Amino acid sequence: MNSVSFYVNAWFAQGVSCDNLKQYEEAIEAYRQALRLQPDYADAWYNLGITYGNLKKYGLASLAYEEAVRIEPEKASAWFNLGVAYYFQDKREKVREIYQTLRKLDLAMADEYSNAVFTEFKINPGAHYSPPPDI
DSSP states (O other), rough: HHHHHHEEEHHHHHHHHHHHHHHHHHHHHHHHHHHHTTTOOOHHHHHHHHHHHTTTTTHHHHHHHHHHHHTTTOHHHHHHHHHHHHHHOOHHHHHHHHHHHHHHHHHHHHHHHHIIIIIOOOGGGGOOOOOOOOO
């Protein structure tokens, strides 16, 4: 592991720790530090989206999830949470589009998403959290 990877992983782990302690502003800063060093780190974008969602900053959450799915288009959990962020922004057409994307990626997750956003919103976006890497 090179020194940049070490610091990226350390900042990411710091973000996860802060999230777990509900220290969301500190978590945001830690994820941003990881992303300054490795801008294409999909899990850092993803967890940044979760943190913004925990703060009810759904516009910023959706921007973070959009980056995560741009980098890893097959990351179904990021699509799921992007749809949740759109739901809270009342972007119904985008919510429906994401359902179609999820049906192609992960049928079980698409069903969970459908039950959540089309029936009665009962999910926790943090349930699809990226854990910290081993460092």
